[in-house]
Amino acid sequence: MLDTTIRGADFQTKTLHGGTVGGVQLITGNAQTTDGRKLPYKIVLKTQKKWQRYSDPDSWRREYDFYKSNFGALFSESFRWPECYHAEMNEEENETQIWMEYIDGISGVDLTGDMYERAAEALGRFQGKLYAEQPAFLQNLTNLSKAEYMKNFYLHYRSWKRVYDYIRSDDCEIPKHLCSMLIDIDDSADEIINRIEKLPIVLCHRDFWVANLIHSNGKTILIDWDTAGWGYLGEDLASLIADEADVEHMVEYYRRCIPAYYKGFSEYADFSHITDNCVYEMILLMFGYRLVEWFMNAESGNKLQETDDEKTLHIQTLQKIYEIRNEPSPESP
Template identity: 25%
Template sequence: MSAAAPLTPQLADEVSEVFQLPPGQAEFMPLTHNPRNGVTGGVWRVTAGGRSAVLKVLTRAKDTTETWAASEDPRHWNFWRREAHVYEEGVARAWQPWGITAPDLLASVERPDGDVALWLEDVRDGEPATAWPVARHARHAERLGAAHGRALADGVVLDRPWLSRRFLRDYTSGQTVGRELLDDDTAWQQPLVRDHFPEGLRERMVRLHHEREWFLRTMESLPRVFSHLDQWPANLVSHHGESVLLDWAFAGDGALGEDIGNYIPDTVFDLFLPAARLPELATAVYEAYVRGLRAGGWQGDERLVRLGVCASAVKYDWLTALMLSRASDERQLDYGGGRTVEAERRYRERGVVLAFLADWADEARRLADDLGFPR
């Protein structure tokens, strides 16, 4: 849709309902999202009558790769209608008592073509987490820990028939691009890889790949908590003193520590924070999450939390192979594909993070041995 577009009859009815205006024109500005994901028909900021809202279209009919195909299975990690259920049934507000919320749902419209149009509160006046200082990331982690801690202490397991199960296993199993290159000497000698990946990274990430099944079993045996499963700075803003989480498409069952095990590396993978500050971020976020767990009432063995964070390194097993496959690309694009990224910087920064995750994997092995987890 163009910035200023005449409305189709369907859109005109939706705009009229959301903005309480007679049919007319509205401005549609495309927003950054994963264009490959088969469940996302598009995301726009819509302005009409001096007000704005966000429109997100959920679909199962989008032509995309097998990796990102929409699913009709309500437990599948990419179930096409999950985000609508999350908003419609108030699950996105589950953590609001601890300062983590979601945009208001203004309307959920079942379209004649089978798509669902989610009309959401526009929180663009909030401070995006992509620009947060480390202390603000830690504050969010503490809130998340408090929510998880209370649920664990009370023995409450939030579940719905459409929340995801086995997310980590099924998501990583589908990410296969470049996997055959992990044992390819030529791939590891490409200039971007050879010059910017730390020494010894190949052996460590290949080992993580070969031990993938053990890491997944370990994560699946940890205490369970309701999780967002896509927490990273691009999905988070600070708004009226609360953390506002966006994009609940993967939400469901997760391991204790899994959400922040995703959040920490993703903050650097997509260049929101320099890799040199990764240890500082990781320490601050982890310690804050544990403080939150304790404040929420959980009194379990902290080694289980640390194991959940460290073993979640397996989520990025596929990224090493993907980086090998793209090392010859002349253009490196950012998330959403809207801008180019300096290739040397991307490979240098991501190489540092992958080495950090290899350290996490080593720590997870030691913790599992100490805790008596089977190998």
């Protein structure tokens, strides 16, 4: 990282985020060089333990596999991931450790509409370039999620009687027109999936939401690549627009991000034959039942006010998706 020989370093750690199967720490301190200088540093350590994601069992080690490959060569200066300084696998513990660049920038709820739009365009450009050039080594990577992941994810949720039966029950607290929207998707699922499967297959991040986007000096840095793999054109936009959405601007970002995305993609590949982007349908396949689950789980909250606020947010998100349904399809820039 510092491009010189280090003989010692002090450090402090701070947990950034992570769950029961992994964690992310910011490590800061001063390193002593062999010629007596003290150099300040910041570095991120991501530790990931083995776990089983539904229909994607090797996702836990995918980011490690990517960093050990030549995957980083696919990025540009304006759209990239954090640089990796060191990655190692502990086979006995089934655990990876990745030491990577700390990115200082704007992320999450602080992202502006312009930053959303810029990220969508950069993503389209990245996917368009790979779609047009088809780099050989990418085709040979073995640990990539499959194109049918989104379909399997939806079918898995739909088969879960707890959420499936809830939106069809008389006791359901979700407004009826929103339940009908979800039921309509179920009734048309085969036809919708058939339309989606006619779209170009591109390399998707599959967790392309605001917490994984960092805007820094006009550039987009994208973290957490453990769900990445083959998917359909526009699939990542569903996450950008609807995953823990900025509800107030959700419809606006739908209008802005899709044309920006296609503008970036069109720099490398022709999309003129695409008349149906299916982003609205992808949003419902990926987040419809998840929002129902989150709404139902909020009922078990400890604090009444927090529970009500959470449930209201999920209803508002479903309402915005309902409003998106009536939006004209913003296919081209």
